[in-house]
Amino acid sequence: MNSKDVVTIAGFAKEVGQDIHSRHRVGFDEGRASAYEAGRVAGRESAIHALAAARFGVEAADHVVEATMSMLHEPEPNVGIGNAGRIAICVLTCTTAEELLARVREVEEEEAKRDRALRAFFRR
């Protein structure tokens, strides 16, 4: 082993050290983004549950959250109202839990119809 080898290894180690640090940073950012999004979905769920429980009781609230789970997991728009906001307003405006669930189904159908129209447009 000559001194040239040692210098090369030291240089390599320094470079690799910086690389590993940058992977730590990437992991930190990705972990943060992922946990934040998971927390956000859980927060929407708990708020919808709290509103529905206050209005229609805990049992109905469990049912509402279960029925709207897939909608609450969809990404929210950056501007304007998203699914969670619309469901929350439904909780406010509907007079019974049944009416609320029927309205949620309507909204889901509207979304599916809009989605199909959008896909058909881009397929043309």
Place this chain on the structure above:
Amino acid sequence: MIGARKAGLVSFPGAWLEGYEGGLRSTGVPHERRMQLVAESVARLTAEAYFAGYVRGGESAYDDGMTEGQSEVIHWVVWVKFGPMAAHRVAKLFEWIREPEWTARLAARVFTCGTATEFLARVKDLTEGERP
């Protein structure tokens, strides 16, 4: 102990690799084998550093996201029922109140209050009366 060792590896991986390679050299491990071991360590350290960062990044972010998600939903309901001023006040409160039970109590007040003034007064009682 193992955690502290790992933290050291992640904090000073360059120094650790240099020391590791030096140790292998001093015990007479041939050059090619040394390079192979160093390369394996680099791959392992890179994966460990990413994982450690991922876990660390997620530690506080979940609670922040939870507050944001709750705030988004309550904001819309308050906006529709009591108007933008009340919604703005509630959104501001969510910036410093981090208790899930608080959202449930706030949600109940959305339905029991009839006007924005009454709602804001009840929210004020809720924050000042039940919190230090």
